[in-house]
Amino acid sequence: MNYFYxxxxxxxxxxxxxxxxxxxxxxxxxxxxxLAAIFSFGVGFFILxxxxxxxxxxxxxxxxxxxxxxxxxxxxxxxxxFYVLTVIFVVRDIGQGALVCLAVAGQLxxxxxxxxxxxxxxxxxxxxxxxxxxxxxxIIGAVLIVKx
Numbered sequence: 778m779n780y781f782y783x784x785x786x787x788x789x790x791x792x793x794x795x796x797x798x799x800x801x802x803x804x805x806x807x808x809x810x811x812l813a814a815i816f817s818f819g820v821g822f823f824i825l826x827x828x829x830x831x832x833x834x835x836x837x838x839x840x841x842x843x844x845x846x847x848x849x850x851x852x853x854x855x856x857x858x859f860y861v862l863t864v865i866f867v868v869r870d871i872g873q874g875a876l877v878c879l880a881v882a883g884q885l886x887x888x889x890x891x892x893x894x895x896x897x898x899x900x901x902x903x904x905x906x907x908x909x910x911x912x913x914x915x916i917i918g919a920v921l922i923v924k925x
Contacts, residue, residue, distance in 0.1 A: 794877050797864040810865045817861055875923045882919040885912055 796817075804813040860880075868876050889912055895901035 790877075790881075793880070794873060796861075797868045797873055797876055800861060800865045801868045804865045810862065813865050814858065814862045818858065871923075878919045878922045882915055885915055 800813055800817050803816060804810045807813050807816070864876065871879075889904055889908060891897060891899055892902040893904045
């Protein structure tokens with residue numbers, strides 16, 4: 778197992794927790810949650826353009842190729858926008874710990890279902906008793922964090 782990838786996965790969690798607080802503060806400064814989300818995505822888009830210019834080694838697909846891609850494969854940004862905007866709206870009311878805990882619980886439940894059925898092109902990885910126990914323990918942890 779590549780420990781560097783495990784570290785990156787962990788850092789995604791750290792970044793997600795920090796992102797909620799930063800975007801919430803941007804909302805307060807701008808006085809507009811949607812505008813805060815636009816600025817957040819704008820900065821992210823700019824960073825991605827730089828990363829593309831510096832690191833991309835692949836050929837850019839033709840417009841013909843892009844037109845042949847199923848529409849639903851382009852909605853990842855919709856989920857990202859839903860996440861960022863929802864975080865901006867709710868984090869001050871429910872707290873960072875509850876937000877992250879519930880988001881991770883939702884991610885894990887969705888991931889286990891996707892794995893079990895092999896949805897979205899993933900290999901089938903059936904729900905086993907130990908995996909189910911892990912999900913249950915995470916849900917119990919989420920309830921404890923949100924409630925207490």
